[in-house]
Structures are given as structure tokens and as C-alpha cells.
Amino acid sequence: MIKEITILPGKDKNENKEIFDQITLKAGETISIVGPTGSGKTAFITDIELLAQGDTSTGRYILINGESPTDERRYDPAQKPIAMITQNTKCFADLSVEEFFNIHARARKINKKQIVTDTLELANKFTGEKIKPHHKVTILSGGQTRSLLIADALLIGAAPIILLDEIENAGIFKQEVIEIIRSTSKIIIFVTHDPVIALLTKKRLIMGNGAVKKILCQNEAESGAAQNLLKFDQKMGVIRENLRAGYEITQELVSANFA
Amino acid sequence: MKLLVIAGPPSVGKTSLTKQIIKRFQKEIKIAYLKIDVVKAFEDIELRKEFHILTKKVYSGDLCPDHAGVMIMGDAIEWAESNNTDLFIIESAGLCLRCSPYLNQGLGLIVLSSIAGIHAPEKMGAMVSLADIAVVTKIDLISQAEREVLIQKIKEVHQNIILLETNALQGTSLQRLYDLIEKSAPINKETLLLKGSPPLGTCTICVGKKEIGWKHHFGVVKKLDGLAADYLYRGE
Numbered sequence A: 001m002i003k004e005i006t007i008l009p010g011k012d013k014n015e016n017k018e019i020f021d022q023i024t025l026k027a028g029e030t031i032s033i034v035g036p037t038g039s040g041k042t043a044f045i046t047d048i049e050l051l052a053q054g055d056t057s058t059g060r061y062i063l064i065n066g067e068s069p070t071d072e073r074r075y076d077p078a079q080k081p082i083a084m085i086t087q088n089t090k091c092f093a094d095l096s097v098e099e100f101f102n103i104h105a106r107a108r109k110i111n112k113k114q115i116v117t118d119t120l121e122l123a124n125k126f127t128g129e130k131i132k133p134h135h136k137v138t139i140l141s142g143g144q145t146r147s148l149l150i151a152d153a154l155l156i157g158a159a160p161i162i163l164l165d166e167i168e169n170a171g172i173f174k175q176e177v178i179e180i181i182r183s184t185s186k187i188i189i190f191v192t193h194d195p196v197i198a199l200l201t202k203k204r205l206i207m208g209n210g211a212v213k214k215i216l217c218q219n220e221a222e223s224g225a226a227q228n229l230l231k232f233d234q235k236m237g238v239i240r241e242n243l244r245a246g247y248e249i250t251q252e253l254v255s256a257n258f259a
Numbered sequence B: 001m002k003l004l005v006i007a008g009p010p011s012v013g014k015t016s017l018t019k020q021i022i023k024r025f026q027k028e029i030k031i032a033y034l035k036i037d038v039v040k041a042f043e044d045i046e047l048r049k050e051f052h053i054l055t056k057k058v059y060s061g062d063l064c065p066d067h068a069g070v071m072i073m074g075d076a077i078e079w080a081e082s083n084n085t086d087l088f089i090i091e092s093a094g095l096c097l098r099c100s101p102y103l104n105q106g107l108g109l110i111v112l113s114s115i116a117g118i119h120a121p122e123k124m125g126a127m128v129s130l131a132d133i134a135v136v137t138k139i140d141l142i143s144q145a146e147r148e149v150l151i152q153k154i155k156e157v158h159q160n161i162i163l164l165e166t167n168a169l170q171g172t173s174l175q176r177l178y179d180l181i182e183k184s185a186p187i188n189k190e191t192l193l194l195k196g197s198p199p200l201g202t203c204t205i206c207v208g209k210k211e212i213g214w215k216h217h218f219g220v221v222k223k224l225d226g227l228a229a230d231y232l233y234r235g236e
């Protein structure tokens, strides 16, 4: 059982020690990581994914339930309590979607027969153009690939800790992803430039120069603002989908109250 | 002296990984490095410049580099030992993919690239199944799911191989490899043997003799130093 993960400080790009003593994240918590490009956001979640033991460029250490992870936990996918969706939008494996899911399910020791169909069904909820089981993963578009990988992380990775790197840029249906993820008891970390996602999470880490610069907790004003922004974002979404589907934008649609 | 044999197809990151290992151990122990390649290699000069360690290269020419390595390693190990080396790293270009350069002592490591294709582990069966450790490089370029799919493929070729993943340019998550190198026993050159049987060919190695060093072999063989032509078709 994963109750919590702990991040012990490393060093910034100038080799100065990070300012925090330790960061502990508990089951059910959502966290966002914000900061300029190149500030070390991806490096931070990659440390968690690799269960770093001082052997990454940041020098951080990661503990699970307060203890150092065993080698098996670090290197065997079946024992790894973490699923990560990276910024990659390409697969190189010369496999069909079905084969890809099947092999990954074997790696994660999942025996459920339905797993391939379930995962594909979920992936298709996130993307406009449907993915078929016989499609080669190499020919999928960037958005399709990310939808596939998100569904894979949720159902096949099926880990108690989920790390998501800038899912807003994937051209997929963000609302659906957020809904699914919010209804779990997992630790979920979003690397994000999206104000809606950043304000919806309970904790916010601000990165700069390769280090955590600040740790903020969501306040009441912020959670109110998040709700407003969310409605705003949904309307944007409706307009976007209308445009994508080839409709003309009508008066009612744009006169919707954005206040 | 500890021995580490690193093999794998071209451009997978063997030298990048070697550099990380050298960086980690350089201050504590004396390291020597040998590159076996077919026609061109620059690593000896590069590593000597960057780390000021003892390096050497040898070209296998018409022979497969792993094959040539069997002959050369005898001399090379003597060369490294006579220079008081604590850790001897051999990088083989491993082009033929039917042979496997690993020995019954020291550590045998195969390097595989995340982006080299999902069927690579099966195609390199001999190398993968006889290596002690597999290091998957370039994990910065692919998704976690795809990494795990590749790892599963490697495990299906060699179930008990010790698997590691890294971004070899940064040397990420290599602690386990460093531990394994630290724990590996020194070699005894009198009892060194090839792990696998090389495929059919035209010399005593090809027909299955596993002893290390040129004095045990004849046929298409060559020494560590000197012109290839002088040593081709030694003996009968």
C-alpha cells in the first residue's frame, strides 16, 4: 500500500541546495508543478518516476512510505507504483495498438482479459479520431498517441501515483481527463501551464533554475476562481469543438456570459 | 582486476554509458579502456583526452568484432594488468549479432536503445541471452509505457537479466550498475572462457574452442598490436 511519497531536496542548476526540508505527498492529494520552460518541472516528476536515489541530474532522493525503495521496485514495472504520462507524442515500437497494450499488460502483470478493449475504449473518449486495435502505434497522431498513453497509464499502469506532463497541450478533451482523475484516491501530480488545472489542485510547487522555489496551498479565493475558470474553459471547449466540426459560430454561442 | 565487457549495436550509447562509469569510479580506482571496432573508432582518443585514462583501440577489419575480441582479449587483459588497472572496460561494436563477447568472469553488459525498434532484443538473441546486465538508453526520448513494453520484450528473451534504464547523457538511475561493478569479483585470466559457442566459420574459435588468447587458436585471427595481415591465417 502506498500511503505517501517523500521528496528529499537536491540541488539547483548552480549546485545550491533546495530550500525545503522534505515534501510529503499523501494518497488522495493532487499537486501541480508550475514554472517557466526549462525550470526543471519535467526533471522533478522524472525523479519521482525513476525513484531517484541521488543518481539523477538533480541529486534528489525519493522515499515511499518513508523508506528507500528496493531495486525491484525501482526497476521492475510490475512493482512500480507510478505511472507517468510524458510529453512524448510519438511511439517508435513497430506494434499494433492491441499488441502494445497486451505486452504492457504482461509487463505490469495484469491478467484481465478485457484490459485491451477497456483501455482502447477509454483512449477513444479522449480523442476525436477513433483509434482502432489494428492501427500501428507509429502512425497515430500526437493527440491520439497521448490519449492512448493516458488511457494506458490509468488502466494498465493503474498505479497509485500518476504523473502527468502538460496534458493540456495534447489536443485532447481535457475535461474528461480531469474528471476521471479527480474521482480517484491516488496521488496525482500535474506539470502544467494551465491556470484551471493549477488552481484546482490542493498544492502548488513553483519551480525555477532546476529547483523548487516555493510551495503554496490552495486558498478559498483560488478554489472559487478555479470554478469560474472551469466554466469559462468549458465554453471555450464548446466553441473549439464547433469550429473543429465545421459549424459556424452563432450569436448565442459567443454572447454566452463570460463575466 | 575487474572486467566489464560492454557490447551492443552501433550508436546505442555504449560510449556515453562508459563515460558515466568512468566519471563515477575515476577518483577511486585506475581504469583502462579498449574499443574493438570494425573500421573506424575515435573513443580511445576521446576518452584519453577527457579523462586521462589508459585507452587503446583495435580494428577487426574483415572479422566480426566480437570474434576478433576473443583473440585480442588475451593480450589486452595482460596489457591492462601490466599497467596496474583496477577496472578494465572493453567496448565492442558487436556488429555480427550472432556472436557474443561475454566471458565466464567479470560483468557482461548489453546496451540497447529505446528507439532502436521493438524487435531488436530478439534479433540480438545471442548477445541478450548471455549478458548479465542489459542497459536501455535514451529513455528521455520515449514514454514510460513504451519503455516498459521494451523491457518486457527483453525479459522474454532473457528472463533473469538484470535490467536498467538510463538517459546515458546524464547518467540517470545508474546506482544499481555502480553497485554491481563494485561487487564484481576480480578475474583470473588463466580460467577465462567464452560463455557462448560462436557460430560456424573458418577458425578455431568458429569451431567452438573457448580458450582466451592467440596461443590457443589458428585460422583467421589477429593480435592486439601490429598489422592485421601478419596475423591472418596463423597456423594451419
Ligand SMILES: Nc1nc2c(ncn2[C@@H]2O[C@H](COP(=O)(O)OP(=O)(O)OP(=O)(O)O)[C@@H](O)[C@H]2O)c(=O)[nH]1
Pocket (backbone or CB within 6 Å): B008, B009, B010, B011, B012, B013, B014, B015, B016, B017, B093, B137, B138, B139, B140, B141, B166, B167, B168, B169
Ligand atoms: N537523447 C539521448 N541520446 C543519447 C543517449 N545515449 C547516447 N545518446 C546519443 O547517441 C549517440 C551515440 O552515442 P554513443 O555513446 O557514441 O554510442 P555507441 O554505442 O558508443 O556508438 P558506437 O561505438 O559508434 O557504435 C550520440 O549522439 C549520443 O549523444 C541517451 O540516453 N539519450
Ligand SMILES: Nc1ncnc2c1ncn2[C@@H]1O[C@H](COP(=O)(O)OP(=O)(O)O)[C@@H](O)[C@H]1O
Pocket (backbone or CB within 6 Å): A010, A011, A012, A013, A035, A036, A037, A038, A039, A040, A041, A042, A043, A044, A057, A058, A209, A210, A211
Ligand atoms: N536541478 C537540476 N540540476 C541540473 N540540471 C537540471 C536540474 N533541473 C533540471 N535540469 C535540466 O534542465 C533542463 C530543462 O529541465 P526540464 O525539467 O525539461 O524543464 P521543464 O520541464 O520545466 O521545461 C533539462 O535538461 C534538465 O535535465
Ligand SMILES: [Mg+2]
Pocket (backbone or CB within 6 Å): A041, A042, A043, A087, A165
Ligand atoms: Mg517539460
Ligand SMILES: [Mg+2]
Pocket (backbone or CB within 6 Å): B014, B015, B016, B043, B091
Ligand atoms: Mg562507442
Ligand SMILES: [Zn+2]
Pocket (backbone or CB within 6 Å): B064, B065, B066, B067, B096, B097, B098, B099
Ligand atoms: Zn560474429
Ligand SMILES: [Zn+2]
Pocket (backbone or CB within 6 Å): B067, B201, B202, B203, B204, B205, B206, B207, B220
Ligand atoms: Zn572464427
